[in-house]
Amino acid sequence: MSLDGTYDDGNIFAKILRGEAPAVRVFEDSHVLSFMDVFPQAKGHCLVIPKHSTARNFLEEAPEVIGPLMLAVQRVARATRAALDPDGLMITTFNGAASGQTVYHLHVHIIPRWDGVPLGRHGGGMADMEELKALAAQIAAKVA
């Protein structure tokens, strides 16, 4: 899929938002939902998505959605730091297939990094669900 296209409401994140697919939830408010990435590139890798959006990527999103989205990203990133004590965090969006995007509902990745620990493959192995739930609870407990 290219940068341009039509929003498909059958995408997995739309299904999660409608309650049709499961997610290990970290945080939500009226604007956003944050949940653990099931194919994490690092321990604590989570996503933040806008709830009321048909933007396929960051470039398409309305300014009034970007504001609350990025404020929530900062909140969850700070909580992730407080919970897991990483040495750094990647905060990123992939826009278009050429960049590595695979799900076409705007989402922001928060990926904690530790010195000397290589980044896992994008779309690599599936996480253990119990481990993901424990990490989500740790991060959620630090959301301020």
Ligand code: AMP
């Ligand atoms: P992107 O490649 O930027 O579109 O990112 C999509 C991300 O969603 C990838 O990191 C996937 O591991 C992740 N992902 C795909 N399906 C699910 C799901 N059902 N629950 C949580 N994360 C998912």
